[in-house]
Amino acid sequence: MTAEHPATAAVALPETQAPSDAYVPSARRLERERIRRARTRRATTVATVSTVVTGTVLVLAVLASPGWPRTRETFFSAHYAREALPKVLDGLLLNLRLLVICGAAVLALGLLLAIARTLRGPVFFPLRALATAYTDFFRGLPLVICLLLVVFGVPALRLQGVTTDPVLLGGTALVLTYSAYVSEVFRAGIESVHPSQWAAARSLGLTHRQALRHVVLPQAVRRVVPPLLNDLVSLQKDTGLVSIAGAVDAVYAAQILAGKSFNYTPYVVAGIVFVALTIPLTRFADWTTARMDRRRTQGGIA
Amino acid sequence: MSTTDAPQAVLRLESVRKTFGTSVVLRDVDLEVAPHTVTALIGSSGSGKSTLLRCANLLEEIDDGAVFLDGEEITDPRVDPDTVRRRIGVVFQAYNLFPHMTVLENITLAPRRVHGVPRDEAEDRARELLERLGLGDRAGAYPDRLSGGQQQRVAIARALAVRPRLLLLDEITAALDPELVGEVLGLVRELKEEGMTMVLATHEMGFARDVADQVCFLDGGVVLERGTPAEVFGAPRQERTRRFLSRLVEAGRL
Ligand SMILES: Nc1ncnc2c1ncn2[C@@H]1O[C@H](COP(=O)(O)OP(=O)(O)OP(=O)(O)O)[C@@H](O)[C@H]1O
Numbered sequence: 001m002t003a004e005h006p007a008t009a010a011v012a013l014p015e016t017q018a019p020s021d022a023y024v025p026s027a028r029r030l031e032r033e034r035i036r037r038a039r040t041r042r043a044t045t046v047a048t049v050s051t052v053v054t055g056t057v058l059v060l061a062v063l064a065s066p067g068w069p070r071t072r073e074t075f076f077s078a079h080y081a082r083e084a085l086p087k088v089l090d091g092l093l094l095n096l097r098l099l100v101i102c103g104a105a106v107l108a109l110g111l112l113l114a115i116a117r118t119l120r121g122p123v124f125f126p127l128r129a130l131a132t133a134y135t136d137f138f139r140g141l142p143l144v145i146c147l148l149l150v151v152f153g154v155p156a157l158r159l160q161g162v163t164t165d166p167v168l169l170g171g172t173a174l175v176l177t178y179s180a181y182v183s184e185v186f187r188a189g190i191e192s193v194h195p196s197q198w199a200a201a202r203s204l205g206l207t208h209r210q211a212l213r214h215v216v217l218p219q220a221v222r223r224v225v226p227p228l229l230n231d232l233v234s235l236q237k238d239t240g241l242v243s244i245a246g247a248v249d250a251v252y253a254a255q256i257l258a259g260k261s262f263n264y265t266p267y268v269v270a271g272i273v274f275v276a277l278t279i280p281l282t283r284f285a286d287w288t289t290a291r292m293d294r295r296r297t298q299g300g301i302a
Numbered sequence: 303m304s305t306t307d308a309p310q311a312v313l314r315l316e317s318v319r320k321t322f323g324t325s326v327v328l329r330d331v332d333l334e335v336a337p338h339t340v341t342a343l344i345g346s347s348g349s350g351k352s353t354l355l356r357c358a359n360l361l362e363e364i365d366d367g368a369v370f371l372d373g374e375e376i377t378d379p380r381v382d383p384d385t386v387r388r389r390i391g392v393v394f395q396a397y398n399l400f401p402h403m404t405v406l407e408n409i410t411l412a413p414r415r416v417h418g419v420p421r422d423e424a425e426d427r428a429r430e431l432l433e434r435l436g437l438g439d440r441a442g443a444y445p446d447r448l449s450g451g452q453q454q455r456v457a458i459a460r461a462l463a464v465r466p467r468l469l470l471l472d473e474i475t476a477a478l479d480p481e482l483v484g485e486v487l488g489l490v491r492e493l494k495e496e497g498m499t500m501v502l503a504t505h506e507m508g509f510a511r512d513v514a515d516q517v518c519f520l521d522g523g524v525v526l527e528r529g530t531p532a533e534v535f536g537a538p539r540q541e542r543t544r545r546f547l548s549r550l551v552e553a554g555r556l
């Protein structure tokens with residue numbers, strides 16, 4: 001309640017503008033806080049106890065099962081795990097490179113496609129139609145078929161100056177398919193922004209482009225962060241499919257080892273590594289969304 | 303309620319304090335709202351009228367003090383806020399209608415989902431309310447297709463549909479033309495005659511004067527002055543109230 005409203009500024013008491021007024025919490029407030037604390041403690045205790053009990057029961061059930069010794073040997077062998085880990089991590093480097101480069105390309109292309117589909121007016125009809133056809137086609141085409149066609153079909157054309165590198169071609173196929181998915185996510189986000197936001201932006205004199213850039217897209221992107229992340233995680237796992245073309249990624253590395261030793265531990269190692277990679281990504285996205293929300297609600301409400 | 307000499311207040315605020323970060327919006331607010339009366343909250347923009355209403359409905363957690371509904375302390379952390387809110391109807395300053403539902407669905411949502419009223423009954427009641435608010439033909443429309451004043455009245459109908467014990471109205475005449483203001487005024491009066499208890503925040507002093515039993519001037523985080531409209535508007539005791547009112551007179555709003 002500062003000088004934004006001239007009326008307030010004249011009337012408000014200066015000493016009420018900061019909580020430095022001589023305020024002492026009442027007994028009522030202290031009691032209330034005590035009850036809240038007690039309730040939190042109780043809830044935490046219940047959660048801890050039930051987690052420990054459930055965990056113990058699960059572990060005991062697995063360890064007591066008749067096949068456990070054999071299973072442990074075939075899937076959880078420390079020896080094979082130690083042997084597999086460096087090779088799997090080596091392969092993972094390729095997955096990570098593909099994820100970063102394809103991820104960036106997918107987001108950019110997806111956003112462009114989505115924007116192309118929101119353009120209005122007959123001038124943009126060809127662009128709109130093209131974007132629609134593209135998404136319809138690549139969203140429907142199974143990823144494996146897309147990969148096979150690109151990886152084996154493009155080199156077969158023997159075009160001058162076009163690469164035959166399996167990793168590049170595989171990456172291209174991933175981008176083709178995933179940008180179609182992601183463009184639909186972006187489009188849903190853009191359309192979910194209330195029309196009154198467009199009206200308010202345009203009425204301030206912003207062009208379509210400015211309204212999109214400054215008002216609509218920021219709101220749309222914030223809303224679609226969770227589904228986008230979902231697609232990125234999915235992309236991360238599908239980077240393994242480039243092994244079809246012969247590139248050695250983490251999954252293929254594990255497969256080679258498992259084939260040699262008839263022990264499945266390398267698969268488990270590769271699986272754990274992938275999971276370990278996704279968790280920080282998810283937490284990061286949660287953190288950014290929460291931060292954006294906090295910043296918004298701090299600004300005050302109507 | 304029992305019929306004692308001094309009927310128990312429907313809503314009572316006791317030394318309520320509410321801060322947002324470092325700004326103290328409500329410093330020490332006391333307020334008492336008797337049954338079947340209308341209380342008008344006035345005060346400059348940003349003085350905390352909306353915040354007070356949100357605290358009364360437990361949409362904001364207060365820092366200190368207490369809020370009582372029918373004598374029961376509702377700010378006790380052991381009280382379930384949902385059951386409290388079921389007894390209170392609110393019309394927000396920005397309407398907050400659900401854009402993905404028709405007018406009828408907006409109104410029948412709470413009766414059907416929260417109070418378990420059968421669909422037919424809820425819809426009958428909704429249509430009756432709409433009829434009364436002059437929106438009988440808009441039941442199937444979506445909020446975006448309505449004018450501001452129509453949305454305002456739908457929001458009122460939505461709040462009334464659950465037959466609340468207490469109605470909190472935030473700036474409900476802000477989007478209305480003078481004719482509709484008169485209509486809403488009539489509606490508030492009718493509701494009062496039917497026994498409704500209401501608290502309304504308003505910048506419309508004429509409205510406050512005509513309909514309120516009690517006027518509270520909110521300033522500097524406290525209720526600086528309270529009394530009947532005649533007392534507050536006719537003979538304000540506080541210097542700051544006088545200044546606020548004289549500025550309104552200058553602006554031709556009183
Ligand atoms: N969620 C919030 N976070 C931070 N500050 C807030 C929040 N909500 C309200 N405020 C602040 O509290 C003060 C009182 O706001 P409030 O909306 O209650 O005023 P008001 O009296 O209803 O004003 P108006 O007459 O303009 O509706 C303002 O200074 C506002 O900035």
Ligand SMILES: [Mg+2]
Nearest residue numbers: 351352395473
């Ligand atoms: Mg307000």
